[in-house]
Amino acid sequence: xxxxxxxxxxxxxxxxxxxxxxxxxxxxxxxxxxxxxxxxxxxxxxxxxxxxxxxxxxxxxxxxxxxxxxxxxxxxxxxxxxxxxxxxxxxxxxxxxxxxxxxxxxxxxxxxxxxxxxxxxxxxxxxxxxxxxxxxxxxxxxxxxxxxxxxxxxxxxxxxxxxxxxxxxxxxxxxxxxxxxxxxxxxxxxxxxxxxxxxxxxxxxxxxxxxxxxxxxxxxxxxxxxxxxxxxxxxxxxxxxxxxxxxxxxxxxxxxxxxxxxxxxxx
Amino acid sequence: xxxxxxxxxxxxxxxxxxxxxxxxxxxxxxxxxxxxxxxxxxxxxxxxxxxxxxxxxxxxxxxxxxxxxxxxxxxxxxxxxxxxxxxxxxxxxxxxxxxxxxxxxxxxxxxxxxxxxxxxxxxxxxxxxxxxxxxxxxxxxxxxxxxxxxxxxxxxxxxxxxxxxxxxxxxxxxxxxxxxxxxxxxxxxxxxxxxxxxxxxxxxxxxxxxxxxxxxxxxxxxxxxxxxxxxxxxxxxxxxxxxxxxxxxxxxxxxxxxxxxxxxxxxxxxxxxxxxxxxxxxxxxxxxxxxxxxxxxxx
Numbered sequence: 001x002x003x004x005x006x007x008x009x010x011x012x013x014x015x016x017x018x019x020x021x022x023x024x025x026x027x028x029x030x031x032x033x034x035x036x037x038x039x040x041x042x043x044x045x046x047x048x049x050x051x052x053x054x055x056x057x058x059x060x061x062x063x064x065x066x067x068x069x070x071x072x073x074x075x076x077x078x079x080x081x082x083x084x085x086x087x088x089x090x091x092x093x094x095x096x097x098x099x100x101x102x103x104x105x106x107x108x109x110x111x112x113x114x115x116x117x118x119x120x121x122x123x124x125x126x127x128x129x130x131x132x133x134x135x136x137x138x139x140x141x142x143x144x145x146x147x148x149x150x151x152x153x154x155x156x157x158x159x160x161x162x163x164x165x166x167x168x169x170x171x172x173x174x175x176x177x178x179x180x181x182x183x184x185x186x187x188x189x190x191x192x193x194x195x196x197x198x199x200x201x202x203x204x205x206x207x208x209x210x211x212x213x214x215x216x217x218x219x220x221x222x223x224x225x226x227x228x229x230x231x232x233x234x235x236x237x238x239x240x241x242x243x244x245x246x247x248x249x250x251x252x253x254x255x256x257x258x259x260x261x262x263x264x265x266x267x
Numbered sequence: 268x269x270x271x272x273x274x275x276x277x278x279x280x281x282x283x284x285x286x287x288x289x290x291x292x293x294x295x296x297x298x299x300x301x302x303x304x305x306x307x308x309x310x311x312x313x314x315x316x317x318x319x320x321x322x323x324x325x326x327x328x329x330x331x332x333x334x335x336x337x338x339x340x341x342x343x344x345x346x347x348x349x350x351x352x353x354x355x356x357x358x359x360x361x362x363x364x365x366x367x368x369x370x371x372x373x374x375x376x377x378x379x380x381x382x383x384x385x386x387x388x389x390x391x392x393x394x395x396x397x398x399x400x401x402x403x404x405x406x407x408x409x410x411x412x413x414x415x416x417x418x419x420x421x422x423x424x425x426x427x428x429x430x431x432x433x434x435x436x437x438x439x440x441x442x443x444x445x446x447x448x449x450x451x452x453x454x455x456x457x458x459x460x461x462x463x464x465x466x467x468x469x470x471x472x473x474x475x476x477x478x479x480x481x482x483x484x485x486x487x488x489x490x491x492x493x494x495x496x497x498x499x500x501x502x503x504x505x506x507x508x509x510x511x512x513x514x515x516x517x518x519x520x521x522x523x524x525x526x527x528x529x530x531x532x533x534x535x536x537x538x539x540x541x542x543x544x545x546x547x548x549x550x551x552x553x554x555x556x557x558x559x560x561x562x563x564x565x566x
Contacts, residue, residue: 048510051517073511074485085489087511090518151565162464164562182506188364188372188385199505201482202529202561203339203360204319204406207373210530210561211341212364212387218342219390226565229464230505262505262513263464263526265564266450 005251007064007101008036010043013248018108026107032071033092034101040064043254045242047235049102051091053259058098062253065102066245068109068117068234069181077104109241110183116244117180120237125154125196127178138178138185139192147171147194147224154196158232162263166213167194167224181234187223188212194224198233232261296330299355299401302548303327306405309547310412318407323362324370324392325401331355334553336541338533340402342391344556349398351554356402357540359409359533363388368404409540410481416543417480420535421499425456427476438494439476446471446497446523453499457531458557461564466512467523473497480532485511488524497523501532530558 015022032049042062046053049067057065071091072082082088095102109116118138122129131140145153148169155163171193179185179197187195187209195209202210209225216223239256246254297305299322307314323340333355335348340358348356361368370392372385395402409416414436422428422439432438444452447469454463477491479500485507491498492515503509503526512524534557541555 048506048513050510051514055517069506070510073489073507073514075506081485082489085492087515087518087520091514148566155565163565164461164464165565166561166563169563188387202502204366204482206365208361208364211339211361214561215342215364215391216387218346219387221386227562230509259513262466262509264469265461266447266454266463266465 004039005249006036007031007034007038007040007103010040010064010245010249011036011103014105014108014245017244017248018112020111022108027076028106029104029108032067032077032102032104033095034099038064038099038101040101040249040252042252043242043245043249044257045238045245045254046257046259047231047238048259049104050259051087051094053257054091054095054100057257058094058100060255060257062255062257063099063101065100065257066105066241067102068104068106068238068241069230070104071102105241109237115180115237116240117234117237118178120235120240121180121233122178123240124158124236125178126157127176140176140178141174142176144172144174147173147226150176150194150224151226154226154228158228158236158261160228160232160261162229162261162265164227165225166210168217168222171222171224173222173224179233180237181230184209184227186212187216187225193222194226196226196228198228199230200227229261229263231259235259296332297548297551298328299325299331299403300327302331302334302355302551303403305547306544307408310408312408312411312413315407315411319361319366319368319404320407320409321404323358323368323402323404324395325399327401327403329354329399329401331401331548331551334541334544334548334551335556336405336537336544336553337556338530338537338558341558342394344558345391345394345398345400345402347556348400348554351556352552353554354398354400355551356400357405357537357544358402359404359406359537359540360530361404362402363391405540409536412543416539417533417536418478420537420539421478421480421532424535424538425453437478437491439478440474441476443472443474445469446473446525449473449476449497449499450525453525453527457527457534458560459527459531460560460562462526462528462531462560462562464526465523466509467497467516468521471496471521471523473523479503480536482529483508488512492522496521497525499525499527501527502529528560528562531560534558 333353
């Protein structure tokens with residue numbers, strides 16, 4: 001009889017297929033629930049490991065979840081911050097009852113080449129690789145369009161409703177720098193018209209692109225800023241992640257479980 | 268000492284803002300530094316000196332003709348300040364596009380180093396210099412003022428001052444409304460173009476609201492949620508409070524989260540600052556200049 005696939009075996013196959021040495025000093029890429037002995041019936045990749053995603057993965061018979069982001073509403077998944085909220089117990093009880101095991105893949109995903117998060121977002125935004133200035137530059141020189149048309153096109157392609165943009169919607173743009181999640185490039189690079197990414201603090205950070213774009217517009221310099229939201233900017237590449245994991249876990253089904261956009265926008 | 272005729276005196280007083288008592292006009296205008304010293308004495312509590320509150324541009328010894336307060340000293344805000352006759356701008360957020368707030372670019376975080384000089388930095392520096400503006404950041408210490416002026420201001424702007432909890436200016440009890448109508452109402456009252464984003468059931472009944480203006484960590488949402496139906500926040504981290512709100516909804520809790528944008532959420536708090544300064548610096552006219560919602564929503 002064939003030995004059942006364990007979560008530990010899945011993780012060791014991930015490590016051996018990465019193409020570079022695993023870094024044990026990561027606090028992110030670790031088990032967040034369950035452990036290596038848990039028997040795996042199916043694998044779900046996901047962006048945020050939110051409760052809805054956990055429930056839908058479980059319903060689909062996928063008890064191992066490989067999320068890109070946190071499970072307990074803080075980056076370190078520090079339980080001491082959140083455990084006094086009854087929601088923590090509700091979520092953990094569900095996971096216990098349904099034999100869920102969670103192993104986060106964040107730092108090592110961003111170190112993979114190509115980085116699936118960028119591949120997936122470029123694919124979903126329709127940014128063809130023939131427009132990329134060089135592989136892994138994440139900078140695309142596209143046929144001329146306007147900032148408004150570009151933002152609308154991105155929003156439609158993602159099926160999103162709460163995309164936010166800054167800049168002159170009529171400005172003619174060509175040079176697009178792509179970021180994912182919170183890895184959002186600064187907009188003041190002279191060879192970039194538009195930055196499209198997931199999330200960034202609005203001000204008081206390393207470089208405050210929102211204020212810079214406002215001032216660039218005042219001065220008459222073309223700059224644009226399109227924030228898709230953290231979740232949908234990185235969810236796309238978890239499809240590539242699912243395809244990759246599938247290659248070395250043929251015993252079980254593997255699929256992306258989408259969490260979708262968390263927001264709606266008021267009229 | 269040259270005595271002035273009555274006619275000259277009338278001409279002089281007519282040139283100054285009506286609201287300023289003529290007697291105060293005989294004194295020399297206070298410098299920006301003197302105004303900051305007065306603020307330090309009056310704001311209350313231990314002055315936090317190791318944070319971001321400092322002069323960011325201009326000469327602190329400049330005599331101040333007028334003060335402008337704003338959530339963020341954008342070029343547009345600086346232009347409006349000059350139009351309003353102000354040469355001292357007090358800003359809650361940075362002037363030069365980073366917490367470091369240095370008047371020249373420190374180098375892009377990703378995507379290569381920008382060519383120096385950067386035309387946007389240069390234009391802003393030139394405008395400040397040509398108009399002899401002094402910019403001072405007032406953030407850490409203004410937030411420590413009691414009662415919390417950012418929450419007081421936001422409630423005021425939303426017409427909710429009368430609904431405020433006596434013991435906590437962040438907590439509001441409004442007549443019952445749906446989350447959707449609360450969000451639409453916020454959009455109108457805050458002149459928001461496209462920056463508002465909401466998590467939760469649009470039909471959720473909302474009575475108790477918690478205000479978290481500015482930027483707040485997960486701990487703030489965790490402690491506020493049990494007390495309210497919905498949180499109205501400026502900015503949160505999406506992997507923290509947004510996912511917390513989404514999970515609460517998934518678990519069947521009747522909760523909502525409305526994000527209005529960090530700078531927009533701080534606008535009313537700087538209106539409060541202007542009102543407060545009228546008592547601290549009565550001899551100089553203070554004007555509040557709101558920042559327009561930076562965001563628009565794609566069609």
